[in-house]
Amino acid sequence: MLFTDLNAIEADFKAxxxxxxxxxxxxxxRKYNCQRVCELGVFKGDNFMNMIAHGPKLAVAVDSWRNEGVHSEKDAKYSKKELEAQFEYFRSRVNYLPFVQIIVENTAKAAERFPNNYFDFVYIDADHSVxxxxxxxxxxxxxxxxxxxxVGHDYRRGFGVVEAVNKFVAEKKLKLMFLAPSTWAVVKV
Ligand SMILES: C[S@@+](CC[C@H](N)C(=O)[O-])C[C@H]1O[C@@H](n2cnc3c(N)ncnc32)[C@H](O)[C@@H]1O
Incomplete structure (x- = not known):
């Protein structure tokens, strides 16, 4: 089913x-029947665990869990050992869930693994630079x-997310919506 009534979706977000x-x-x-979901930038999985509470058919978790440069304000301060510990902790949280796929890779590169028009929901919370x-x-x-x-996190002052999202939304003529003050969302049209 296509949800093309953007005003209704926006009102729903507010509710x-x-x-x-x-x-x-x-x-x-549940409302939007999100059966294939993906998070880019998982860290210890706090958001991921809530994102999959409804029990989707597939939940993909993508994170390098390695400090390859400037990722975000959270991970820049972690040593390799700490990042590995974060990964192990996350893995222990989802080990028993057969529908979870973990991909340890650069987030943009990992997109190549999937066909187009595949996910119901993709959440971006990885590299926050423009x-x-x-x-x-x-x-x-x-x-x-x-x-x-x-959907994505950290649409707020001081983060490159704002510029990146604004530019993309303008180019594609999308409606920019918010699920929470700094959580941006667009519907693919
Ligand atoms: C802000 S944290 C994610 C927090 C998580 N979404 C949550 O709310 O619980 C950002 C994460 O993205 C990962 N990351 C940042 N840039 C990345 C990239 N280009 N490729 C893969 N992982 C990346 C970091 O390793 C870090 O774990």
């Missing part, structure tokens, strides 16, 4: 908001099904 950010995902995923976020948006937008969602 879904809760005090606990993570609690937005379960009602959202260049990095643009690469993720451009690489993953085609992987989203028509009428489904490309």
């Amino acid at each position: 879904i908001k809760t005090r606990n950010y993570y609690k937005i995902w379960e009602p959202f995923m 260049e990095g976020c643009t690469k993720d948006i451009v690489s993953w937008y085609p992987k989203v099904k028509y009428g489904k969602f490309l």
